[in-house]
Amino acid sequence: MSRISFFLCALATALCAPSLGLAADANAILSRQCAQCHALSKPADASIDRLWTRKGPDLYYAGSKFNQPWLVEWLQNPRRIRPAGEFYFTHIKATPDGDVIDASTLTSHPRLSKGDADAVAAALMALKGPDDLVRKGAYKKQPVPAMIGAMFFEKLRGCAACHMDKPGQGGQSGPELYDAGLRLQPDFVYAYIKQPQRFDPHVWMPQLDLSDTDLQRLTGYLMTLQDGSPK
Ligand code: HEC
Ligand code: HEC
Structure with missing residues (x-):
């Protein structure tokens, strides 16, 4: 050599x-x-x-x-x-x-x-x-006014019955989502909210048949949540 x-x-x-x-x-x-x-x-x-x-x-x-x-x-x-x-x-x-x-x-x-x-x-x-x-590019990155996002998450679409979007605020039977923007990829969030049962046929999050506008809005809102982790 x-x-x-x-x-x-x-x-x-x-x-x-x-x-x-x-x-x-x-x-x-x-x-x-x-x-x-x-x-x-x-x-x-x-x-x-x-x-x-x-x-x-x-x-x-x-x-x-x-x-x-x-x-x-x-x-x-x-x-x-x-x-x-x-x-x-x-x-x-x-x-x-x-x-x-x-x-x-x-x-x-x-x-x-x-x-x-x-x-x-x-x-x-x-x-x-x-x-x-998880379909790449499903989430279109449209900015969502925080108050509108929170209103849909907490009141209009009932997500807060099972999930927290601020520490200590919201339901406890699902994973917390107050640092979803740090933890999760947006296309995953979109796909999961759209059809939770594709991830597991028996998971007990309901499929809500949301419109694309709703899915974009909820995903956009969750992506803004980053610093809610308890220190
Ligand atoms: C009846 C309770 C319930 C409701 C209502 C509910 N979810 Fe869920 N959600 C769950 C459960 C249970 C899981 C998955 C549990 C697991 O993986 O351990 C989940 C998982 C998720 C995930 C994936 C998070 C992760 O870390 O794996 C997202 C994102 C999500 N939900 C968003 C929403 C949104 C947005 C709404 C309102 C449209 C909503 N959920 C309504 C119970 C619920
Ligand atoms: C004794 C069982 C057990 C072992 C062993 C274990 N885990 Fe876990 N893991 C869990 C549980 C339970 C959770 C859910 C924790 C929570 O939601 O607070 C979890 C959550 C996770 C999560 C977050 C998942 C999500 O969907 O939110 C990751 C990533 C993870 N574990 C990776 C690992 C890795 C890597 C190892 C090996 C080094 C490991 N785990 C070993 C039980 C275990």
Whole structure:
């Protein structure tokens, strides 16, 4: 081997090996530490039992759903997204004042180091889900006056019965949406609001048959919500 080609090989190994190593590590972390709770490929079993007994939200379309910088940060410093954990109905207790979340039954999410979070977030971003699940470009980026957006979300379309759009304000049976603009991709939000059951046939968010104008308005409103995270 000539000296120059030896040098090129050494350089290529030095440049490529760490990234190959990183991807391999990320997939090992996903299968050893995450797959017991999260579906990383589309589940063959689409039954209601599967949904009711799953231990964490599906991640097989994570790359079409999340913003990567949010994932990197959250995997190091996870905080609650679903106020009652993965499955609302199992963490509720009846009290004389009505149903409340029984926080003693909630567990905290595993945490990753910065290096592992970078690698795992990159591996999750490669999981796009089926081609037709989230249509690119569905959201048209029209600005929505905040008051109009909030009025549709909170009053006219009933979303606030299940979701918070400000910390402490809104329902607790769905994921919080007060930092949706940081966490979620707009085309995912549009697709989810349009037809939640395409993501899971038994998910209990209603399909409301909203017009495109409504879908644009609600998505546009949610994308403006960025800094509601409790510090
Ligand atoms: C013991 C079960 C369990 C394990 C193990 C686990 N998770 Fe989770 N994960 C959950 C639950 C429950 C939630 C929902 C938390 C919430 O909404 O507050 C969640 C939420 C998430 C979310 C946000 C999903 C969404 O749709 O909002 C991501 C991303 C995530 N986990 C990634 C991981 C990764 C990566 C690993 C492995 C390093 C992992 N999880 C290990 C149970 C688990
Ligand atoms: C009856 C309760 C209910 C109502 C009403 C409801 N949702 Fe949902 N929503 C849910 C549940 C449950 C999920 C998914 C739960 C999961 O993945 O853990 C969800 C998921 C979502 C998601 C995806 C968020 C994520 O992190 O995965 C968005 C976006 C959303 N809803 C927006 C809306 C909007 C906008 C409205 C009003 C038009 C609305 N929802 C009305 C219960 C509801």
